Amino acid sequence: MKRFVGPVAVVGLLVLVGCAAGDARFAADTPAGFWAGLWHGAISVITLIVGLFNDSVGVYETANTGGWYDFGFLFGVTAVWGGGSSGYYGRRERARREREWNALSSKLELKFKRKIREWADAEPDDEWDLVEELAEKKLKRKFRAWANED
Secondary structure, three states: OHHHHHHHHHHHHHHHHHOOEOOOOOOOOOOEOHHHHHHHHHOHHHHHHHHHHOOOOEOOOOOEOOHHHHHHHHHHHHHHHHOOHHHHHHHHHHHHHHHHHHHHHHHHHHHHHHHHHHHHHHOOOOOHHHHHHHHHHHHHHHHHHHHOOO
16 A cells, blocks of 8 residues: 555646646636636645746746636635634633633632621621532632623
């Protein structure tokens, strides 16, 4: 199986390069449109690498329809090569929010316990520990629900 990987990769690369920008089939009378731009954007990194060693391969087709080709090209680039970054930043943002929430909830919990303890000391009773625990649990649930609303 390993003997076939190299030839398959070379054939695949040649097929991709055969469809790369700078192809002779695109000219002023038959310019590259949206779909060609989409494909060229999708394979842009590969054609850049091949273009470093082969002057006949370009990353961008100069004989194009203008705006539609540009739109397809940029859409292809971002969909294939740049689309995954939002997942990474989304996870980072969720982790940052979780850290902020933990810091805020710890501060609120301590303040709440202190206020309840002051109130309990003003009127001592054996049931205040239970009241404090139940109130703390309910407050945590309410704050968590409030924080997750957005």
